[in-house]
Amino acid sequence: MYIDWIWSPPKTLIADTTISSRFKYRPNSDIRVVNPEWRPFVHRMPKANRKIESLIAPGKASSTKHAYKISQTSLRNSYASLNVFFKWLIDAELVMRNYLADAKKNCKYLIKVKIYQPPHTFDDEVWETFIQCLTVAADENPKFEIHRFVVLSLKVLFLRISELSSRDYYTPLFNHFRPDPSNEGWVLHVVGKGKKERVVTVPDSYIENVLGRYRESMDLAPLPRIDEDTPILPSMKTGKPLKQDSVNNIVEEAFDLVISTLMKSGKKQQALDIAGASSHWLRHTGATQALDELNETMLAEELGHASVKTTVEIYVAPAHRDRIRKGSQRKL
Structure with a gap:
């Protein structure tokens, strides 16, 4: 369920420019409070689109939250973070085993085949x-x-x-x-x-x-x-x-x-x-x-x-x- 959620998060939780933290500090205080502007996801316009819009074809590039898609790298990093969390749960004797390997193996979003990607170069x-x-x-x-x-x-x-x-x-x-x-x-x-x-x-x-x-x-x-x-x-x-x-x-x-x-x-x-x-x-x-x-x-x-x-x-x-x-x- 969690992986489904980060794969297709609510549009209201997607920022246009930068991620906003879940909590923030009160002014002049060490007390943290819930941030109503919390945005754990961000859909930035790709650099190529920004350059096209500003230097090559003004007005041709666009970016919408509906086009948000988590990258394969971010997806793998999410599994890595979950793995660390489960190891902590096991050490704390809150769970008996780590089921993450099975979940990752059966993930319908994760692309497992790695092909050769030549390095980007200038001719x-x-x-x-x-x-x-x-x-x-x-x-x-x-x-x-x-x-x-x-x-x-x-x-x-x-x-x-x-x-x-x-x-x-x-x-x-x-x-x-x-x-x-x-x-x-x-x-x-x-x-x-x-x-x-x-x-x-x-x-x-x-x-x-x-x-x-x-x-x-x-x-x-x-x-x-x-x-x-x-x-x-x-x-x-x-x-x-x-x-x-x-x-x-x-x-x-x-x-x-x-x-x-x-x-x-x-x-x-x-x-x-x-x-x-x-x-x-x-x-x-x-x-x-x-x-x-x-x-x-x-x-x-x-x-x-x-x-x-x-x-x-x-x-x-x-x-x-x-x-x-x-x-x-x-x-x-």
Whole structure:
């Protein structure tokens, strides 16, 4: 019954923008009271629709609560949360066994088959548009230097957006760029997913055309010092290192510039293709292009994957490619 309820919740409990908590605090008090505006579900307009409506075809996109549908990921997360709850009930000796496995097995909504999903990437022509568009924007207005730097860094260095953002336990600093002791080139020290540290190689072309240019726009020397503790992404207003939401806004503004440029060039289909793009597309694009230059083991280390198998499954997918190639040759 609970799964049926979250699959098709009452429309009055669906918010348009953000989830509202079940309880809220009274003003100037530690007392919690029932929130009459409680909305445990939210139906946000997909990013692609928002971009289409604002940049590509105004008035064409729409979103209604009647179109609400829980995602497969959210459905699996709901089962995971229920599983934790049942384990607590068992430990408290309130129930004798966990029936959730049987319920999940017989769920009529859960899709159990997982198929290969290739990573989202920008094609070569669109990526060239990114470089040209952001370079022109930065040449005309220095405020876009940070947009150019962030987008090129995410793509060229295979970074997650969180890895350029300031967190409670870590702030990316310029002295995290440093020459490798081998004297073969520069590297960037990154603290990534799961607080795992890794070293990313930094191409000479990036040092010359991205890092050096960005630092000079900040009135800094082209190359960082080993003892330089300046944040890589400081706020233009306060100088404090930017959090992830602010970095994400920079990426979205950069994407908007590129979409507008594509529209002005009459490339509407390409603009539509990237309307729903996220910052992770940049990491995927860099990794996919790097397959021609790095073997799977090297690429796994650059990406911070714990296993080469993960890299192969995402970017190489030999079994999938072989099946598609063989399948395309079947006779009538």
